[in-house]
Amino acid sequence: MMKNILALVIVMWFSALRVEAGTAMDYRGIDYTKADSLKVVQLLSKANRELSTGKLVIYFARQLRNLPYVAKTLERNKRERLVINLRQLDCTTYVENVIALVMCAKAKMTRFQDFCQTLQAIRYHNGTVDYVTRKHYFTDWIDANSENGYVTEISEPTPPFSAIQQLQLDYMSTHVDFYPMLKNRADRVSRIKIIEKSLSNRVCRYIPKSEIKNTKLLRKVIHDGDIIAIVTNKKGLDTSHLGIAIWHADGLHMLNASQVRKKVVEEPMTLRQYMGQHPSQLGIRIVRVHHHLYKKADTDRN
Numbered sequence: 001m002m003k004n005i006l007a008l009v010i011v012m013w014f015s016a017l018r019v020e021a022g023t024a025m026d027y028r029g030i031d032y033t034k035a036d037s038l039k040v041v042q043l044l045s046k047a048n049r050e051l052s053t054g055k056l057v058i059y060f061a062r063q064l065r066n067l068p069y070v071a072k073t074l075e076r077n078k079r080e081r082l083v084i085n086l087r088q089l090d091c092t093t094y095v096e097n098v099i100a101l102v103m104c105a106k107a108k109m110t111r112f113q114d115f116c117q118t119l120q121a122i123r124y125h126n127g128t129v130d131y132v133t134r135k136h137y138f139t140d141w142i143d144a145n146s147e148n149g150y151v152t153e154i155s156e157p158t159p160p161f162s163a164i165q166q167l168q169l170d171y172m173s174t175h176v177d178f179y180p181m182l183k184n185r186a187d188r189v190s191r192i193k194i195i196e197k198s199l200s201n202r203v204c205r206y207i208p209k210s211e212i213k214n215t216k217l218l219r220k221v222i223h224d225g226d227i228i229a230i231v232t233n234k235k236g237l238d239t240s241h242l243g244i245a246i247w248h249a250d251g252l253h254m255l256n257a258s259q260v261r262k263k264v265v266e267e268p269m270t271l272r273q274y275m276g277q278h279p280s281q282l283g284i285r286i287v288r289v290h291h292h293l294y295k296k297a298d299t300d301r302n
Contacts, residue, residue: 029129030116031077032084037112039086043101044110053102053289054225060101061225061244061255064094067264069257075180080131082120089264091242092138094257095227096122098244099289103150122150131181132191137169138229138239139199142287151227154286155205160218163208163231163283169196171236204238206231208283209275214251222247227287228254228271232280240281243267 043063051059070088077083086097100119104110109118117127125133125144135141145151155161173193176182182189212218222245232240243256251270258265267274275281 029081030084031081032116033087036084036086040084040101040112040115041110044104044115047101047105049105049108053106054223056102056105057098057225057244057289058246058255060098060105061094061246062266064089064098065255065264065266067257069259069262069264071259072180074134080129080134080181082116082123082129084116084119089257091257091259094264095242095244099150099227102289121148132188132195136172136192137195137199137237138242139167139169139202139204140195142229142285149290151287151289154221154226154288157221158205160207160211160221161205162211163206165204165206165231165238165282167200167202167204167238169199169236169238171234172196174236199238204231204285206283206285209272209281212252212270212272212275212284214270218252219247222252222286223288225289227289229285229287230275231282231285233282234280239285245271245286 043060047056047059049056064086067087067089069090071090073085073088073090073093074083083093085093089097096119100115100122103118103122104114107114109115120129121127122145123134124130125135135144142151142153146153170193172179172182173189173196176189182192207218207221224246226245228243228245229239230241230243231238234240241256243254246253246255246266248270251272253269254267254271254274256265256267257263258267271284275284
């Protein structure tokens with residue numbers, strides 16, 4: 001009974017989200033193909049909703065393996081649109097699509113419309129489709145989706161979370177040429193700068209890559225299905241890559257949309273080996289998809 005009420009609550013809450021073309025889902029405001037909608041419905045129809053959240057994350061993450069890695073799939077339109085693309089993925093859209101599938105499955109929602117509204121809520125502040133309201137920096141993504149009750153960042157115990165990153169974010173505003181929708185748009189750049197300033201000077205705890213070992217402690221701290229955010233020393237950025245944690249017998253591995261391998265893979269190397277090949281990668285932040293995904297919506301309803 002409570003599950004049915006919870007599912008009804010979240011459907012009503014998502015339907016109230018602002019969509020670019022109006023209060024109801026209008027597919028003219030969405031960039032997708034028929035293949036995308038069919039794949040979403042197929043994936044949601046086949047999923048075992050009784051799996052734990054972590055196992056569902058792994059299930060959907062593996063269903064998307066071998067899809068080609070393609071960068072900047074969200075940057076191809078002249079104006080911001082909700083992009084649904086399950087044919088080509090980068091590291092961020094891979095993680096977002098997996099989480100949206102998990103959230104829909106947990107709420108027993110199988111319609112393409114449900115998926116679109118869920119992904120929109122994950123990707124944009126207040127569900128408002130606008131370039132600046134997209135959660136570009138992953139710290140911003142974590143903050144907003146934590147507030148919505150979708151995820152929780154894990155940052156203790158110490159060890160293994162023994163390293164500290166003090167954020168100084170300005171990469172987007174100082175590399176405008178890398179972002180097509182910021183070129184010749186001083187108004188957007190100024191709004192991005194406000195976001196960067198609001199996130200800067202924050203202190204984030206992370207696990208240094210030297211401590212990513214196959215230990216009982218790390219296996220207790222990091223769960224299968226957790227989001228791995230790789231901390232970078234690249235000036236102006238917080239993280240440089242995302243993936244999904246999966247433990248093998250030899251240690252921690254990562255499911256990810258790999259630019260190197262040009263597709264979504266379950267990385268054969270351990271994460272420690274993988275990060276050893278990338279000097280700019282300092283360590284990892286861990287984000288867990290919430291076991292009670294709709295706590296906020298349920299509270300708001302009451």
